[in-house]
Amino acid sequence: MVSLSNLALLALSATSATAYKAVAGHYGDYSVVTGFFKQDDPSTNATTFDHHDNLGLYDNLTWPEFQQQVEHLNANAPEGTSYKVIYYAVCFHNVATTYYGKEAWKCYWCQVNGNGTIFWGPDGYLTDTGKEAARNNSQLIRSLIGEGFPLPQSMYVSPLSRCGDTLVLTWGDLLLEPGYIRPIVKEGLREVIGVETPDLRYVFLSLFRNSTYIILERL
Template sequence: MPSQIDVIDSHIASSEREKYNELLALEIQQSNRSYWKFSTVTGVFKQSLTETNEATFDYSKERFGLNLESWDKVFDYVHELNATAESDNVRYKVLFLARHGQGYHNLAHSQYGDDAWNNYWSKLTGDGKIVWGPDALLTNLGLSQAHKNGELWNQEIAKGLKVPQRWFVSPLSRSIDTMIHTWTDLDLVDLKTVRPLVMENIREQMGVHTCDKRLPRSVIDYKYCPLGIEIEDGFVEQDIYYQDDYRESTAEQAIRLNKSLQDIWGKYTTKEESNICITSHSGSIRSLLLVLGHRPFAIGTGGVIPVLVKGEFITNEQ
């Protein structure tokens, strides 16, 4: 269940939406490249419906939000959409957007409140009792939330939910650890077989908050690559994107998340790979929903929201 802070944070000001559209249009014009255009197919999952109350919706009691008769119906529908698409330039995929479990920064945020956290505590690395920066780790509750998601996946797979074909994850430890404990505590998958990919662009909103500064590439490599996790090409050693004195806007983050989806649709998956898992953060999911044209929807720590997405490849003829 999302907290009051989660509900507040899930909403995007109209000015940020307008700014995102302006930045996207400018980037398309300046790059003069073809691109994927994304939209949400509504009705398949309850979270896409306007009547679903995000503040009280519990995905764990709603089969992730399934709104059709069965998972077979969902994936038969996705297969039909792909088979009958107007061209090969259209691809439909189900994205399971997972938020990491509770981190120590979430714990501090809830203890100190929104204003005190954003204006003071988030700029520090801890309070003398707990440490949340850089790169906040999961609390015991966060680990438990990941394990419970694994149990939910296990239950739904037994009822026809397909195991994802590709996994993508933020480089921040709390997201990687959530993915690991969700999928391997119950032996749902072998990470060395599925090879989840760490992508820089799906990380949390960057800057000012020390919890959102990532570890060096070499440390991520040492901790996680022996487990089967891979790091995308071009991922640099130091976190050159985090700034102590500037916090990325929602519109800027959405542009970054759009780039990650461009890579997922055009570089990292095939048309046949239609069931994708992305483990990231509340801000990342908020921006992804903006990019996908999905309604805002609050996700609690450890929460999951599935979205059926249409990607259409637009040829830039300029």
């Protein structure tokens, strides 16, 4: 998956041996479903791509058609497989990985909390750029509603703080505060718990713990 934007369609399978490992544990493995978003095409130029152009949806698709195709995929999915649309934003550990390179990140930097200037652990936060992107996407989604953009009917969120912040900054005044949806926090819907400090569970939703529009499950 090309890390160019923050919207993607993933196939979740409990048995896939070649799936993209975005989430582990009993939630299974994920693989990217191509053909819907330009950011999933390896030929897409990361330096010129602008996800603000219809969130990267291919020009030959409309949002109602996208919704119909996702519904068709789920209706005809093999047993144990389902299709989900995910959304994510830029975090400090993403910046650090780019700055130091993947090898240095894996060998050393992912095991510490920061470099003295920025901090990415435990439980890495969104950067200011990530926060602004989430706010901008909220406005972009609002502008696409008239074009048939399919608003979520249900939402599930990782227990990591960056995911909770992305959720609230993107959907707060659109769906959460009006009470249209109460997202459910899934404790296991997250990266593998290992040596990387950004993935350590720490202070999820510290600012939103008392919010009435979020369901905290098994915390």
